[in-house]
Amino acid sequence: MKIRNRITLWITASGLVASLLFSLVVSYEMIEQPYDLLDEELDIQAHTLISGLEPQSGKLQRDLTENTMLSSLTRPYWIKIFNEQQELIYASDMVRFTDLPLDPKRSRYTVSTTMPAKTINLEQDDNDEVAFRVRIFTIPVAGHSYLVQIARPIEKLDEEIFDLLISLLIGLACSAAVMVGLGYYVSGRILKPISAINSLAREITDKTLDKRIPLGKNRDELYELSSSLNHMFDRLQYSFQHQKEFLANASHELKTPIAMQRLFFDEALQLSELPDNFRKQLVQQSRILCRMDRLVKNLLDLSALELQAACDPEELDLVELTATVFTEFEDIIRANNIELSLELPGSAFIRADGEKIKRVLINLIDNAIKYNHPEEGRIECRITTENKGIWLEIYNSGPGMPADQLERVFDQFYRVEKSRSTALGGAGLGLTIVKRIIEMHGGTITMESEAGSWTRVRVFFPTLQTDKKRSDSAPLNA
Structure with missing residues (x-):
């Protein structure tokens, strides 16, 4: 899971927990307050009822002359009054419709009972159930204690409380949706600088180690992260630079002893009195030395490209240069019975370093000849122009290569068929140099192949000028 999604979940969860706790407190207060008011009302009504009655003959009797309000007062209430002997001495009109349980151990409680709506309308639900809020009082009057059980229907209050809870749940759901959106936005704002740092760090490669991540104005954790990454890039650049310089210096120092060794072998092979076996060994060692000489030269060329990542561009006709290089390989192509x-x-004009582009063509054509069929091979070269650039394609029949190795052929010292590459003098640096030269000119190179059949190299050069034309526009064939 991405960090942005995790931060969103944390913000949402924290907000929901806070909202839930707040809603519980608010709902508890909002639910308890109506019951408290209702209990206070029942308390007042019970004492008002008792105060409107006078004891006569040991029983409570209604004084209608002084309590004309009693009938209207008691109509919405369920009331029972008991004397000290637990005898019922008064019951309201609602008692005849239902009986509520008496629980002297509790002073207040809520019960539900069934009362047909056609008998009395108390806003019952579909099952004719109605809820009552019950209060129990022990009230002394004229030296006697009376137990008063008074209740009032609260069906409407229950419905309002239920609606309140539904509203709270809907509010929580809406707040959760809002917090998800807000959390996603806030997490994006928080991670935006990190995304920028990541993007810049991804752009820094072994060829762009001079780039650095800009440091922000605030000296916060992101500032420290950027500073640490820049220090790491400094160390990497220093290491890469010294590695390239060491490779260049070592290759340069190897040139002189190798040249002296080649001179020694050439002079030794001129001697006529050498035994045949020793002469064969000298010839074999001379070939090995020549291969080492080519390797050192390639290392020097690669080091020069790495250390001096610049070229001397000029207006260059790629078509003319390609035709010239193929002319130089004409004898070799004919000797290998290759159809061209x-x-x-x-x-097709580009701005490029002519010597470097020629090096690219020589390497690609040389590979097309070496890795071709020994008999009846074929090489095809095509140059096409587009609005954005020029494509150079070189196709050759031959053994090809597996698809999983196409990307690695441009790596240093990588060879698909090591035994054959060694026999042909390959060291695995030619295509590395080719790719580096093309990238220096802003181009790209890709390779396609079918194992056991063919290989095609496609090179793209950006177009800078195309107004000049060649006079010999006919295709060249050999």
């Missing part, structure tokens, strides 16, 4: 097909437009 060139599809070149009149011209």
Whole structure:
């Protein structure tokens, strides 16, 4: 789960817990307050009723002349009055419709009972059930104690409390939705600087180690993170630079002893009195030394490209240069019985370093010849122009390569068929140099292949100028 989603969940959960606690407190107060008011009302009504009655002959009797309000007062209430002997001495009119349980151990409680709505309308539900709030009082009058059980229907109050709870639940659901949106927005704002740092860090590669993450004005945790990453990039840049310099210096220092060794082998092979077996060994060692010499030269070229990531661009006709390089390979192509097909437009101008682009063409054409069928091979070269750039395609028949190795062929010292590459003098640096040169010119290179059948290299160069035309627009074929 992404950090933004986790922060959103934390904010939402925290907000919901706070809202739930607040709602519980509010709902408890809002529910208890009506019951408290109702209990206070029942208390007042019970004492008012008792005060309106006078004891006569040991029993309470109504004095209608002084308590004309009694009938209207007691109509909405369920009332029973008991004397000290637990004898019922008074009951309101509502008692005949239902009987409520008497629980002297509790002074207030709520009970539900069934009362048909057609008998008396107390806003019952569909099952004719109605809830009563019951109060129990012991009231002394004229030296006697009387037990008063008084109740009032609260069906309407229960419905209002139920509606209140539903409203609270809906409010919680709405607040949860709001908090999810707000939490997602806030988490995005919090993580935005981190996303920017991540984006900038992703852009910094081994070729752009000079870039740094801008430090913010606030010296907060993000400032410290950016500073730490910049220090890490400083150390990486220092290490990469020294590694490249070491490779360049080591390769340069190896050139002189290798040249002296080659000179020694060339002079030794000129001697006529050498035994045949020793001569064969010298020839074999000379070939190994030549391979080492090519490897050192490639390392020097690669180091130069890495340390001097610049070129000397000029206006260059890629079509003319490609045709010239193929002309130089004409004898080798004919000697290997390879059929060549060139599809070149009149011209295709780019701004590039001519020597470096020629190095690219030589390497690609050399690979197309080396890794081709030994008999009846085929090479095709095509240049096409587009609005955004120029495409160079070189196709060759041959063993091809597996699809899972296509991306790795541009890695340093990587060879698909190590035994064959060694026999052909390959060291696994040619395509690395080619890719580096093309990237220096703002282009791209990709490779396609079908194992056991063919290989195609596609190079893209951005177009900078295309107004010049070649006079010889006909395709070249060899």
